Amino acid sequence: MSNEKILIVGAGRMAQAIIKGLKKADFTNVMVANKGNQERLEEVESRFNVDSTTQWQEHVSDQDIVILAMPPEAHEQVLSELAPVMTNQLIITVAAGIDVSYLEKRLPEGTAVAWVMPNTAAAKGESITLFTPGKNVSDEQEYFIEKILFSIGKFKKLNEQQLHALTPITGSAPAFIYRMALTLINKAKETGVSEVVAKQLVAQMIRGSAEMLNSELKCTADLIDEVASPGGVTAAALSVFDQYQFDQMMNDVLTACYERAKQ
Ligand SMILES: NC(=O)c1ccc[n+]([C@@H]2O[C@H](COP(=O)([O-])OP(=O)(O)OC[C@H]3O[C@@H](n4cnc5c(N)ncnc54)[C@H](OP(=O)(O)O)[C@@H]3O)[C@@H](O)[C@H]2O)c1
Structure with missing residues (x-):
């Protein structure tokens, strides 16, 4: 059983694929939020037996890890709402093009961030996921990242430029x-x-x-x-x-x- 508290912002295809992997790997504290599609949020909540919220900003301080699984273009706004309520969480994005430099620039100094690039085979535990940890990620946090990625398939640690290209x-x-x-x-x-x-x-x-x-x-x-x-x-x-x-x-x-x- 894994006790890390994980908040996932976004409840679409990629979020659901990741949640499926997390639940299979016995992560017990998973909460999900989205932009406002209440029907989808309720469906994800009951299908995967996770908590959900319409006010994710109020729950950030309780979390160990926040996974951003919404479109790249939503990041600017979500990061601006995330920055003031953070208390040392590890922030992971799965968005195409949103690299660690982008995240570090918009989050408080010293924030641990990571950019991960899965694919939809995550839903079957068969993703090949690439990831780049930011400069503030501790060994323990990197272990958490790898544990999450292992729950959705195989993974490879690469640098930011390689992730863009791959x-x-x-x-x-x-x-x-x-x-x-x-x-x-x-x-x-x-x-x-x-x-x-x-x-x-x-x-x-x-x-x-x-x-x-x-x-x-x-x-x-x-x-x-x-x-x-x-x-x-x-x-x-x-x-x-x-x-x-x-x-x-x-x-x-x-x-x-x-x-x-x-x-
Ligand atoms: N699909 C893939 O194969 C794939 C592969 C690798 C990476 N990715 C990355 O995964 C991310 C999500 O892709 P997806 O395919 O899962 O998209 P999707 O199915 O369209 O789902 C997007 C989700 O993001 C939520 N959202 C949008 N704007 C938001 C905001 N401002 N605040 C909170 N939630 C917001 C949406 O909320 P509502 O439910 O309210 O609409 C929806 O739940 C993207 O960044 C993409 O680059 C996708």
């Missing part, structure tokens, strides 16, 4: 995979299999491919070659990737993500 790859790219999955599922359905079966086929294909990617024995180019024997059907398919300049498209996709997060 946000598109670990935070946003699941959507790219789902987008491709959707096309494959729709194509599979055209053969007459049901939606459920089509999803199972595609999900297991992605899971198996991920396992192969994780293997230390083979490099990624070899994995492609293994599937695509010269002159074979997969090689013909991959030549269409080249025809449509797939690598260039992916570079543009990642750049668009990076630029948006910088804004």
Whole structure:
């Protein structure tokens, strides 16, 4: 059982994924707040058996950790309300583009802050989460951060610049995979299999491919070659990737993500 008191500001997709992980890992003191969608707050409260509040500012001084899980553009206002009521809490944000320098600039001198970048697989305990601790984070606080991140999957400590650059790859790219999955599922359905079966086929294909990617024995180019024997059907398919300049498209996709997060 973990007794740290955690307040989560934001009750959307990412907050719920994190709460699910925290509850599974036996964090017992979790409170959630949002912008004002009362129906959503009540739903989260009953679904995950956590406390909720519409006045989070009044509860900050009771907490050990505050996790900010609202949109990047809401941070300016929320941090200005948080700063005057803080009493030494560790402040963590999950927002794209909101790095530790941003937080340290807006919170009282000496505040311990961290920037973490999970993805929605957190809901299944399968996130790969990147994190950067700020300069005032103690060893004990870093241990708390790692304990929280462990509850939602695997994690890696990196520097701020790396987090900016990798946000598109670990935070946003699941959507790219789902987008491709959707096309494959729709194509599979055209053969007459049901939606459920089509999803199972595609999900297991992605899971198996991920396992192969994780293997230390083979490099990624070899994995492609293994599937695509010269002159074979997969090689013909991959030549269409080249025809449509797939690598260039992916570079543009990642750049668009990076630029948006910088804004
Ligand atoms: N979704 C992802 O895959 C992903 C991955 C990595 C990081 N993130 C980061 O996670 C954060 C949340 O994303 P999300 O996908 O969970 O968004 P979301 O589903 O739209 O939820 C946003 C939540 O923030 C609350 N909120 C908005 N403004 C607020 C304010 N001023 N004060 C208090 N609460 C406020 C909303 O309140 P109401 O309930 O009242 O509307 C809502 O509960 C973002 O910063 C995003 O960059 C998301």
